[in-house]
Amino acid sequence: MTMRYPEWIWHNGAIKPWAEATTHVMAHAIHYGSSVFEGLRSYDTPDGPAIFRLTDHNRRLMASARIYEMPMPYSVEQINAACREVLKANALGKAYLRPVAFRGLGGFGLSADTPTDVAVAAWQMGAYLGDGVLEEGIDACVSSWQRFAPNTIPAGAKAGGNYLSGQLVAREARRLGFGEGIALASTGLLSEGAGENLFLVFNGELHTTPVSAALLNGITRNSIITLAKDNGITVVERDIPREYLYLCDELFMCGTAAEITPIRSVDGRQVGAGRAGPMTKRIQELFFGLFSGKTADKYNWLERV
Ligand code: PMP
Numbered sequence: 001m002t003m004r005y006p007e008w009i010w011h012n013g014a015i016k017p018w019a020e021a022t023t024h025v026m027a028h029a030i031h032y033g034s035s036v037f038e039g040l041r042s043y044d045t046p047d048g049p050a051i052f053r054l055t056d057h058n059r060r061l062m063a064s065a066r067i068y069e070m071p072m073p074y075s076v077e078q079i080n081a082a083c084r085e086v087l088k089a090n091a092l093g094k095a096y097l098r099p100v101a102f103r104g105l106g107g108f109g110l111s112a113d114t115p116t117d118v119a120v121a122a123w124q125m126g127a128y129l130g131d132g133v134l135e136e137g138i139d140a141c142v143s144s145w146q147r148f149a150p151n152t153i154p155a156g157a158k159a160g161g162n163y164l165s166g167q168l169v170a171r172e173a174r175r176l177g178f179g180e181g182i183a184l185a186s187t188g189l190l191s192e193g194a195g196e197n198l199f200l201v202f203n204g205e206l207h208t209t210p211v212s213a214a215l216l217n218g219i220t221r222n223s224i225i226t227l228a229k230d231n232g233i234t235v236v237e238r239d240i241p242r243e244y245l246y247l248c249d250e251l252f253m254c255g256t257a258a259e260i261t262p263i264r265s266v267d268g269r270q271v272g273a274g275r276a277g278p279m280t281k282r283i284q285e286l287f288f289g290l291f292s293g294k295t296a297d298k299y300n301w302l303e304r305v
Pocket residue numbers: 039166192193194195196197215216217218219220221254255256257
């Protein structure tokens with residue numbers, strides 16, 4: 001995906017020109033993957049632009065930093081404010097936001113006490129997995145790469161280093177002509193997509209893999225579970241073996257970037273009718289309804305810019 005850079009970025013406490021948000025080549029994160037980050041989306045709503053679950057995302061950023069004992073020089077409220085500022089500075093309505101905190105320059109070695117750099121970027125971004133995929137769906141494959149075991153790298157932290165695994169999964173899938181890759185956990189059971197959680201539909205019920213399956217506890221996943229339950233849809237979190245990908249009635253991926261992307265085939269096998277099914281469409285309607293005003297935001301998930 002190509003990207004048109006915006007004019008302004010927030011870096012270590014101030015809005016500055018995009019080109020000035022630089023770091024040293026010897027920063028810890030470049031060598032050791034020691035960054036934590038978030039991905040958020042803002043939407044144009046009838047009440048003006050709003051960031052979806054801003055506070056929950058930035059709380060997860062703090063949690064990721066805490067797991068790695070990375071001191072955070074800013075509070076959730078300050079990073080929330082930075083997100084708002086960077087949208088305003090670039091006059092963005094519907095956008096993708098990327099807060100990132102990383103171990104910077106200072107000392108040498110894995111356990112060095114480095115200063116933490118923090119930045120927030122925002123730019124316009126359409127459908128992450130390609131144009132038209134929200135309607136048409138993607139062809140996915142099960143990756144030959146496995147997710148990391150829970151006692152190796154914690155999947156509950158959204159850390160830069162985790163995405164080495166994600167890159168292997170995503171690049172292999174694209175190279176083989178698929179839209180996205182799905183990884184199995186070290187247990188051999190289903191985990192998640194390279195950068196998305198998974199939902200399978202069986203007999204009108206939504207089934208999703210549990211956090212114990214080496215996945216990121218997605219905020220979109222949580223939003224779907226909440227919306228579904230509130231609308232009388234049964235949601236089951238359970239261990240799911242791979243073969244159920246071939247047996248389910250419908251299948252979709254979700255994440256901030258991917259939003260709700262139907263999967264029309266896995267490993268060349270058609271899923272259900274080979275297009276977005278009624279449950280996937282219902283969940284899309286509930287989810288996107290939050291931004292058009294059709295779904296009541298009784299959760300206060302829309303945080304005004
Ligand atoms: N899993 C992984 C590995 C991800 O990178 C993401 C995207 N952040 C997700 C799941 C979905 O998480 P969220 O809904 O919070 O964006």
